[in-house]
Amino acid sequence: MANIKELSRRPDLLSGGHRLCAGCGASIAVRQVLLGANAPVVAGCATGCLEVSTTPYPYTAWKTPFIHNAFENSAATISGVEAAYQALKRKGKIKKDIKFVAFGGDGGTYDIGLQSLSGAMERGHNMVYVCYDNGAYMNTGIQRSGATPFGAATTTSPAGKVRQGKPQQRKDLTQIMAAHNIPYVAQASISHWKDLVEKAEKAFAVDGPAFINVLSPCPRGWRTASDATVEIAKIAVQTGFWPLYEVEDGEWKLNFKPKELKPIVEFLKPQGRFKHLFKPENAHLLEEIQNQVNKNWEALKKRCGAE
Amino acid sequence: MAKTTTAPRARAKAKGKTVAMTGNAGCALAMKQINPDVVAAYPITPQTTIVEEFANYVANGQVDTEYVNVESEHSAMSACIGASAAGARVMTTTSSQGLALMWEELSIASAMRLPIVMHNVNRALSGPINIHCDHSDSMGVRDMGWVQLFSETAQESYDNTIIAVKVAEKALLPVMVLHDGFITSHAIDRFDVLDDADVQKFVGEYKPKHALLNVDNPETFGPFAMPAFYYEQRKALRVALDAAKDIVLKVSKDYAKISGREYGLFEEYRLADANIAIVVLGSTAGTTKYVIDEAREKGVKVGMLKLRLFRPFPAAEIAAALSHLKAVAVMDRSDSIGALGGPVYMEVKAALYNSKKHPQIQGYVYGLGGRDTGPDQIETVIEDLKKIAGGKEAPREAVTLLGVKE
Numbered sequence: 001m002a003n004i005k006e007l008s009r010r011p012d013l014l015s016g017g018h019r020l021c022a023g024c025g026a027s028i029a030v031r032q033v034l035l036g037a038n039a040p041v042v043a044g045c046a047t048g049c050l051e052v053s054t055t056p057y058p059y060t061a062w063k064t065p066f067i068h069n070a071f072e073n074s075a076a077t078i079s080g081v082e083a084a085y086q087a088l089k090r091k092g093k094i095k096k097d098i099k100f101v102a103f104g105g106d107g108g109t110y111d112i113g114l115q116s117l118s119g120a121m122e123r124g125h126n127m128v129y130v131c132y133d134n135g136a137y138m139n140t141g142i143q144r145s146g147a148t149p150f151g152a153a154t155t156t157s158p159a160g161k162v163r164q165g166k167p168q169q170r171k172d173l174t175q176i177m178a179a180h181n182i183p184y185v186a187q188a189s190i191s192h193w194k195d196l197v198e199k200a201e202k203a204f205a206v207d208g209p210a211f212i213n214v215l216s217p218c219p220r221g222w223r224t225a226s227d228a229t230v231e232i233a234k235i236a237v238q239t240g241f242w243p244l245y246e247v248e249d250g251e252w253k254l255n256f257k258p259k260e261l262k263p264i265v266e267f268l269k270p271q272g273r274f275k276h277l278f279k280p281e282n283a284h285l286l287e288e289i290q291n292q293v294n295k296n297w298e299a300l301k302k303r304c305g306a307e
Numbered sequence: 308m309a310k311t312t313t314a315p316r317a318r319a320k321a322k323g324k325t326v327a328m329t330g331n332a333g334c335a336l337a338m339k340q341i342n343p344d345v346v347a348a349y350p351i352t353p354q355t356t357i358v359e360e361f362a363n364y365v366a367n368g369q370v371d372t373e374y375v376n377v378e379s380e381h382s383a384m385s386a387c388i389g390a391s392a393a394g395a396r397v398m399t400t401t402s403s404q405g406l407a408l409m410w411e412e413l414s415i416a417s418a419m420r421l422p423i424v425m426h427n428v429n430r431a432l433s434g435p436i437n438i439h440c441d442h443s444d445s446m447g448v449r450d451m452g453w454v455q456l457f458s459e460t461a462q463e464s465y466d467n468t469i470i471a472v473k474v475a476e477k478a479l480l481p482v483m484v485l486h487d488g489f490i491t492s493h494a495i496d497r498f499d500v501l502d503d504a505d506v507q508k509f510v511g512e513y514k515p516k517h518a519l520l521n522v523d524n525p526e527t528f529g530p531f532a533m534p535a536f537y538y539e540q541r542k543a544l545r546v547a548l549d550a551a552k553d554i555v556l557k558v559s560k561d562y563a564k565i566s567g568r569e570y571g572l573f574e575e576y577r578l579a580d581a582n583i584a585i586v587v588l589g590s591t592a593g594t595t596k597y598v599i600d601e602a603r604e605k606g607v608k609v610g611m612l613k614l615r616l617f618r619p620f621p622a623a624e625i626a627a628a629l630s631h632l633k634a635v636a637v638m639d640r641s642d643s644i645g646a647l648g649g650p651v652y653m654e655v656k657a658a659l660y661n662s663k664k665h666p667q668i669q670g671y672v673y674g675l676g677g678r679d680t681g682p683d684q685i686e687t688v689i690e691d692l693k694k695i696a697g698g699k700e701a702p703r704e705a706v707t708l709l710g711v712k713e
Contacts, residue, residue, distance in 0.1 A: 042393070073385035077386065084393035118378070
């Protein structure tokens with residue numbers, strides 16, 4: 001693992017000047033992941049904030065070969081690029097070692113792109129898939145996705161007189177990807193840059209498919225200040241909302257294990273999307289969320305052999 | 308104007324051999340001889356035997372293609388787009404629902420100017436679900452910016468597949484080769500194939516100008532184009548597709564030199580001295596030729612125009628070829644529900660509208676969902692045309708559905 005000094009010397013493959021919001025977690029995730037490639041890398045991206053904000057024709061923020069195809073097929077598209085690479089390398093038309101990474105938001109990954117992702121991982125392409133999870137369809141204006149947490153208000157799961165935000169639990173995509181038995185699966189957060197860059201390095205290094213789920217807060221959707229992005233991501237980890245772990249060749253490992261989790265309200269309270277949960281009549285919902293976090297944390301610790 | 312007639316087997320000077328195989332096997336053989344860098348495909352009836360045969364070529368080391376067994380047609384075209392943008396020569400194949408599932412991607416492939424070649428085995432679109440031939444699948448994607456080449460026989464399908472590779476790479480556009488499900492795809496036909504080496508020499512090496520894998524010159528593919536730029540990019544696509552017509556003619560002419568088989572934009576069959584004619588595409592052209600020959604025996608001056616190139620639509624050439632006629636029947640193996648008639652009918656009629664002199668035109672839909680279209684149906688069309696040409700009847704306003712049960 002390179003130290004921060006060495007990382008600072010690596011080229012930044014996503015330039016500044018893109019049109020992502022101030023405080024957007026996505027570009028932080030992308031830059032940290034690309035630092036981990038440390039080799040020529042072809043990147044792809046699903047339709048979403050990251051894509052529209054980094055490629056407003058005739059400009060591009062990508063200093064590395066980049067392809068956007070559509071919303072649900074970032075994985076399939078990069079799998080095709082990788083297949084072309086395998087073919088052309090075999091025929092001697094390409095000599096260089098090249099890495100491949102597909103990015104997608106949670107909408108493009110948990111929901112509409114899940115089939116494409118699952119297929120690409122099952123086929124064993126030598127590629128990394130990175131989900132920047134901000135917990136809703138932010139590009140279209142904060143609609144709920146399979147990654148939206150229980151109780152979060154979005155524009156399609158608003159808090160009202162009889163509904164208190166999203167009534168369902170979020171999908172555990174990282175574990176779904178671990179069930180694909182691919183060489184490397186990890187969950188990371190933009191707040192823990194060293195952990196994330198290390199995970200990216202491992203993901204790019206393995207021979208075969210790798211998946212990283214990166215928590216990438218969205219100030220617009222989470223209703224947080226734009227300078228609170230890294231802090232809120234850190235609290236997500238400290239409260240056990242977003243545990244950091246990896247599954248390397250089937251070995252589960254917890255990467256961050258506090259003596260005691262912070263109460264989940266520390267994660268929920270600063271976010272406007274959970275504001276309604278703090279009404280006195282919704283105290284039971286806060287309790288339900290805390291219980292769910294505890295249950296998931298215990299199950300994960302057990303899986304990681306970290307009792 | 309370039310030659311627009313087809314004369315298969317006219318000059319059997321080619322090397323190669325005569326084979327007996329299905330249309331799908333012929334297509335798979337052409338793919339094997341082309342030896343593309345990447346094939347990403349998903350099985351669907353009646354295309355399936357193409358992906359199976361090609362899988363055998365892969366399994367036996369007869370190609371060095373990277374064969375990507377995707378989990379859907381959407382991913383098939385998505386992977387083809389990625390592979391083609393990467394700089395590889397790419398092919399795929401599908402039918403019906405598979406083509407429908409690719410719909411979103413077809414438009415992206417053409418807009419990105421990617422020379423992907425796809426064989427679509429024509430099958431009726433659901434619903435109700437049906438596995439047999441009609442052209443509703445490929446007609447449903449006619450405005451997606453792809454070149455569309457229809458084939459009457461296994462011979463044409465084989466030849467078109469090889470021609471398509473060069474057309475795609477010269478035009479920088481994706482090309483769809485079509486043949487009729489089960490009728491052409493699964494019937495064993497006798498046709499001539501080229502030697503592997505001649506196919507390789509004909510298609511040559513693909514050298515893309517822009518490639519993702521050219522990491523020393525990073526480029527962005529598929530950017531976001533707002534109103535200030537989108538329109539011009541669509542214009543560029545129209546210009547490119549229009550220009551593909553001459554490329555099809557040129558490549559077909561080059562292909563004739565090695566195969567002895569020359570193809571134009573369409574085939575004119577006994578058309579020059581005819582006063583009535585049938586416009587048709589796909590395998591029904593064979594049945595139509597048979598019925599025309601019989602009618603000619605009886606002194607009926609009937610001919611046929613068989614479309615090969617449907618996109619870009621060769622409107623001026625078609626108008627020139629048909630303007631001398633008194634009456635024309637246009638046969639569509641798909642319906643454009645809610646419109647005047649089938650898509651070929653509407654295009655042919657529109658192509659003739661501004662001609663100083665043009666025939667009366669009547670539209671027919673036939674053979675939907677694999678309904679058998681025998682000589683009797685073509686005979687009724689000729690009877691209709693005789694009445695219209697003789698001034699005894701006016702063309703019907705509504706499209707005529709041939710062979711449908713009342």
